[in-house]
Amino acid sequence: MNTFAIVILLALVGEYLLGAVTAILDQRSFKPALPPEFVGVFDDERYAQAQRYTTTRAYFGIVRGTVDLCILLTFWFAGGFAWFDLTVRGLGYGPVITGLLFIGGLSFASTILGLPFRLYSTFVIEERYGFNRTTPQTFVVDLLKGTVLSVILGTLLLSIILVFFEWAGPLAWIWCWIAATAFMLAIQFIAPTWIMPLFNSFTPLEDGELNDAIMKYGQSVHFPLQGIFVVDGSRRSSKANAFFTGFGKHKRIGLFDTLIKDYSVSELVSIVAHEVGHYKKKHILQGMVLSIGQVGATLWILSLFLEQEGLFTAFFVGEPSVYAGLVFFGLLFTPIELILSVCVNLFSRKNEFEADRFASETAGGGEALISALKKLSADNLANLTPHSFSVFLGYSHPPTLQRIAALRERTTQ
Numbered sequence: 001m002n003t004f005a006i007v008i009l010l011a012l013v014g015e016y017l018l019g020a021v022t023a024i025l026d027q028r029s030f031k032p033a034l035p036p037e038f039v040g041v042f043d044d045e046r047y048a049q050a051q052r053y054t055t056t057r058a059y060f061g062i063v064r065g066t067v068d069l070c071i072l073l074t075f076w077f078a079g080g081f082a083w084f085d086l087t088v089r090g091l092g093y094g095p096v097i098t099g100l101l102f103i104g105g106l107s108f109a110s111t112i113l114g115l116p117f118r119l120y121s122t123f124v125i126e127e128r129y130g131f132n133r134t135t136p137q138t139f140v141v142d143l144l145k146g147t148v149l150s151v152i153l154g155t156l157l158l159s160i161i162l163v164f165f166e167w168a169g170p171l172a173w174i175w176c177w178i179a180a181t182a183f184m185l186a187i188q189f190i191a192p193t194w195i196m197p198l199f200n201s202f203t204p205l206e207d208g209e210l211n212d213a214i215m216k217y218g219q220s221v222h223f224p225l226q227g228i229f230v231v232d233g234s235r236r237s238s239k240a241n242a243f244f245t246g247f248g249k250h251k252r253i254g255l256f257d258t259l260i261k262d263y264s265v266s267e268l269v270s271i272v273a274h275e276v277g278h279y280k281k282k283h284i285l286q287g288m289v290l291s292i293g294q295v296g297a298t299l300w301i302l303s304l305f306l307e308q309e310g311l312f313t314a315f316f317v318g319e320p321s322v323y324a325g326l327v328f329f330g331l332l333f334t335p336i337e338l339i340l341s342v343c344v345n346l347f348s349r350k351n352e353f354e355a356d357r358f359a360s361e362t363a364g365g366g367e368a369l370i371s372a373l374k375k376l377s378a379d380n381l382a383n384l385t386p387h388s389f390s391v392f393l394g395y396s397h398p399p400t401l402q403r404i405a406a407l408r409e410r411t412t413q
Contacts (some may be wrong), residue, residue: 004332005314009073011334016069018338022394023058025387030054035384036405038305041374042384050381060125064117077201082316085324099162099323100155106327107154126237126379129381134236141238145198157183165306165322173303177296184291190356192227192245202229202254213265214272221362223276227252234258239380242277244284262379263372270359270369277358283351290347294340301336302329341394348396355405366407373400 001008034047042050075081088101120141126132134142145184157180187195196202205211205228217250218225233256234243240259245252249382253275260268278284306325311332317324328338360366386399398406 002310002314004308004310006099007335008314008328008331012069012072012331014066015334015338018393019065020062022387022390023062026058027055029385029387029390031385035153035401038377039376039402041378044376045060046381047384049129050378050383053381054383056125056128060117060121061286064114067117068113076315079316079326082318084317085317085321089319093323095323096159096162099321099326100158100325101325103158104155107150115143115347131237131239133234138235142199148197149195153187161326164323165303170303173296173299176184176299177292180295180299181292182306182405184288184295188245188288196245200235201232202252204228205230205255210260210265210268213269216271217269217363218276221273221276221280223280224241225253225272225276228272229254230260231256240376242271242275244278254315258379263375264368266364266368267372267375269368270363272374273359273363274355274369277355277362278351280358281351281354283355286351287348288343294344298333301333303331305329342392345396346392349391349398352397352403356403356407358412360407360410366410368407370404370407373403376400 005049030051034042038047038361045257056138084105085102088098091098091101093101119139122132122134124351126134159181160179161176164172164179166177201253205214211228214228215225229252231254233239239256240262241256243254245254253272255268255271257305259271263271282341302325306320306322309320311328312320312324313317315324315328317328356366359369363369376382384399384401386395391399397403
């Protein structure tokens, strides 16, 4: 084993162990008594069920991580990457088509191997805890749509990257960065109107008390709210959610039908206010700039390693190639990716606090949002007392108790 192999092996095992440790720490952070803040929203049985759900998902994640790691290491050290590389090279196509076949074949194998876990997650775990509304037909249709979409978009972007790295010389990473940036921006514009409707129906919010209240709120903060849509999330899950996506005239706020069914008008307005806060505080734009910068840095680092023969010999591949380098660099990048994800999550949690504060300041105080957050936690069986290390490592949103405490502090100032 060379240095690259040792680093990658340690990174993969380290990432797996971190996942297992955070799962165990979350179990140990469970509190036997319901936090007083949630009395009246959770009962003892619902609280115990939330802890069981957290435990089930955690151990399921450990099992899946164990299987994934074992398969990857077996394939690696049995010479699987070298064998598959020789197989696709033997077909006699050029470097771009060969690269598409190599990466596409590995991606297809990964999807097939992950399918039993997706089925178990949806039809066993989510069903057991009363969340699943997905029918087998919907599952299959979603899988087919997602696969076709991934093939089309993935082939387009990957082809551009392979072409530039094959023939653009030392500045290839810059051209790839420009192409990837254009691709990301295009997705932001077309996703709300072309991609997302492939999986869910988006129905304009009907006229009535809720629509009037939301429109009145939009006027009060000088934010046009023509794009409020009801999303048929109940087709797949009973969980409630809301989101903001897109730019310009393509921006949309989506409210799951499960949310509208069970929440009061003031609670729903506060949720919309939170989503508007993300836009007003430029969180979406900041996130896009951060993502673009991250992609650029990743491509630059990638360009430095594509010429490193040791990266290929670590996987027993005798002839270096751009496409194999992309795959192997992805594994080598694991520890850096973990550090970046921690930073991105820290940034995201800060933004969530800011959006909460915006909602509190513009939607009649924080009590309605606090009530909505409590209900969301109960409806989604959220872990109310996650370990701080787990939050630091993987939470994009602050724990509900922290969000409520921040809102309470705001209202008492």
